[in-house]
Each structure stands twice: as structure tokens, then as C-alpha cells.
Amino acid sequence: MPPVILGGVIVARKMSPKRKREAVAGYLFITPNLLGFLIFQLVPIVVAILLAFTEWDLINDPIWVGFANYRNLLKEPVFHLSVKKTLYFVVINVPVQSMLALLIAILLNRSIRFQNLIRTLFIVPWVSMAVAVGLTWTWIYNSQFGLLNEILTRVGLDKIPWLAHPDWALISVIVVNIWQFLGFHIIVFLAGLQMIPREVEEAAIVDGATPLTRFFKVTLPLISPVLFYDLIVNVIGTFQAFDLPYAMTGGGPGSATRVYNLYLYQKGFQFLRMGEASAMAVMLFIIIGITTAFFFRVVGRRVNYDLT
């Protein structure tokens, strides 16, 4: 076979004229998409890996520094803190969100009226702009005049400095994150539950299984692939949380809500340390990769892929 150049219009010579025309058409049809992919996806990935080995402030020429960025980051207390905050975010957000969503999905998984309306209402926060709902919650969380403290006062409890105190700020932001994306997971789990064949559940009922046994022995194993995939996507997404902390607290008070991507943004675009910020991006990719691999090894083996 003569050489074939990828993405070009040079095609193997032995092709029939019809096949040649088809191949040319194929390349033409993917050209806009492929160009966008190459310029804003593939090339940037390679460049990010290279930039991570440099020191660069966008103004002077980049200087090659080898692994210095990685070494410095690993020694830096603020970096450690941002990793800790992010892990805390993931560890609270993901299980609570999944359990709540699964509970509501099970509640909704029967032939009910208003099925569409109910599902749609649950994803209203998800289609709402994160910055906008972040500001809304900032108002609800307001220490002096906010709705939550108003309620606490009326039932005779002390006010809580939701976003104003380092001990409370992160968990307050996490609550909003759980709230905003809950509907998404409800829809996913509901679709998973609806894939379970009716007969299987009915057979369990005939066998006299209690609802609880039915849940743990029938429902849970059967939706475990859906649950597992959703969990991974959720972990990957939560590692990259940015919009809500940025809009609600800007990372404060102090460093209380400065999650990984927020710190990366500050490093790159406020302190103009593009090399270190790139190293952080590469490390995030590695952290996510390790976590995903861990999930596949530890949890993935228990997932049941039959029947669904």
C-alpha cells in the first residue's frame, strides 16, 4: 500500500474511484471538527505537558526548569491545603449526592402521574448558571439577614456564620454543590432503575423478599454498573469544582474554600506563574487517573455487568 497521510486528501492509490470519492468526502466532512480538536484539544495537551517544565510569566521567554515546578509544588503548604480541601469536597459531595439521588430515584421509580414534570423540576438547578445560584445561596447564607439564620433565630437557635467562618465555609459550598447537581444523578439512576426487567423484581416479591432484601440483593446489584459509572464521572467532575467556590467565596475566608482549580486559576492568571499552573494541571490529570484506576480495581470488580 502506498503511504496514507492522515487528515490529508492523499489516499491509497489502489482504491476504486468511488471509494476515493468517499474518502475525500469523509475527510472534508470531519475537517472543521478535526481542526478544532487538534488546535484546542490535542496540541494544548502536549503544550501543557511541556509548559509544566518551564518558568513563564507570559511576558519574558519561558525558561526550562525541568521538574522544579513539581518539586516546588510538593513542598508548598498552600498547595497541600488546596489538595486537602478538594479531597474533602470530593469525599463529602460524592457519597451524599449519590445516596440522596438514589433514594429519590427509587421513590420515583414506579408508574406515576406527572412523571415528566417531576423529573424536569428536579433538574431546574442543574440548568441554572452556577454563578447565579452561588449568589442566590450567598444571600440565603448571609450572616445578618439571610433566610437560614432568620429561621435559626426564630426557632431559638444561634446564628451560624455560614460563609463567613473558615470552619463553616467549605461545607456550606459543598451543600450548594450537592443541591445543584442532585437532579442530574436522579435522572441517571432513574434510567438505570427502569432498565431492570419487571420480572426480576416480581420474582423477588413472589419469593417473599422484604423490600430491604429486595433492594440489597436485587436492585443494587442490577444497577451497580450505572451507579459505578456515575460515581466515577462524579468524582472526576468534583475534583474540578470551580464555579461555585469562585462565585460564593473566591476561595476565602482565608484559604478555607480554595479548592484545586481555584488555586490553579490564581497561580496562572493572578500571579502569572504559567509553568507552575501547568504543572498543577498535569498533576490533576494524574490524580484523577490514579483515582479512576483505584475505583476500577477496588470497586469495579464487584460490579455486576450481567443482565443490564
Add this chain to the structure above:
Amino acid sequence: MKKPLRLVGEICFYLVIFAILFVYLFPLLWQLSTSLKTMDEVFRGFSLIPKTPLWENYTTALRDFNVGRFLLNTILVAGLITLGQVISCSMAGYAFAKLRFPGRDFIFFLYLGTMMIPATVTLIPSYVIILELGWIDSLQGLIVPFVFGNAFGTFLIRQFLQGVPRDLEEAAEIDGAGYFVIWSRIMIPMAKPALATLAVMTLVSQWNSLVWPLIVTQADKWKVLSVGLAAFRLFRTIQWNTMMAAVVMATLPMIIILFLAQRFFIQGIQFSGLNR
């Protein structure tokens, strides 16, 4: 005896569901309510219904806080990107699903391989490209990185078109139709549900997106709503009613579109959230 009991159970079930929904959506109702209150009522009122709705909050936000300009930019940017993605992904999706060309599967696997890479990784290099092109504070800078589509959209359209039977194309080919005609007259009409799903998913994610516009715009003239609104937090005295009016204008359009296109949102979520 059994029937009335069942009915009571049914009613209780719906009461529970709608009570959960009321609590769940209360923050958004509170946002709407605050946006129509006077400042006096904002600090003293604990009622959901404002005494007399104060629509001026909306005009104040639009005029004095530049929200009109931000809203226009958001509509323009999100609209153009959605249009571009639908066209570009439907073209590429057709080629990947139906046409044979050397390297097709390799390129497609490359797409899939980069789908799991966090967007943060490409952020700085993409910014540098836009900076070098002199596109900071411009419409191009905001839309070009996204307008050609992405792996998700291409994947979605490809999956859908693979289910379209070959006879349709073959019949068109016998009639002498070229590839462009097959794409525009057969594939696009066939792919309408998938294209609608892609359109609403893209529209929502672009309307709400923050990071990219945050780094490529500095002048108020080019700021989109998310970036403009985020700056509200930094004001020394916050006028909560005006701010909530701006926030309602940022969220309501997407909520309306959600209700108009429910089916496609559900499909989009199922496609991105289920193990494929």
C-alpha cells in the same frame, strides 16, 4: 375497604414528592421573591410574596449594572457556539458513522481518548493561543475554541446515525445524490432528536460557562453574564434585590428552554451519565 386506603396512600405519596420539590426549589423561589422586593422589605421581610412587586429592580440591573450588555454577549456567544457545534458535529458524526476513509477509526479513538482529560489541562495553552492571535476581549476569542464542536457531540451524533439503515443512503445514491445531499437531506432530518439533544446540552453549558470567558475578557464590553455577575460579590454594599433580579435574568432563560425541550434534556443527561 381497600380502595379508599389505596387512594389515601396515593395522595400521601404525591404530597411527599411535591413537598420535597418545594423545599428543593425553595432557594430559586426565594431568589425570585427577593428580586421583586424593596430594600426595606428585603431586610425585614420573611414572606415569600412581595407586598407590591418592584419591577424597577430589573431595569436598574439592566441599566446601572451593565447586565443588559452582559446578557447580550451571553446570548450571542452561547447561540453562535451552539449553532456551530450542531453543524460541525453533525458533519463529523455522519463521516465517522457512515463514510469509509483511511485513519477513520484511529482519529475517532483519539477523540474518545481525550474525552476523560480534565478541561483544566488545555486551559493555559488555549489561552496562550488566543493571546498570540490578539483575540483577548473579542467575540472570536470567546467562541472559536468551542464553535467547531467537541468529542462528546461528535460521539453522540455518530452513535445515533449508526442506527440509520443503509438502504436510505443507497436509494439516494442510486438517484445520483452526492455526499453533501445525503448529509443535508437524509442525515440531518434523521438525526433531529440527537441534534436537538446536542443543541440543548451545548446551549446550557455555554450559557453557564465561567472559566473560559473569565480569562479571555477584561473589558466590560465583552464580559458575559457569568463573569459580570461573579464580580457582584466584590461590591462593598450589595443591593440584594437588584442582584437577585440580575440572577433571575441569568437563570430564567435556561429554565424556560428546559420546560420547552424536557425530553431532549433527559436524553442528554442519560447519554452522558449512563455507561455506554
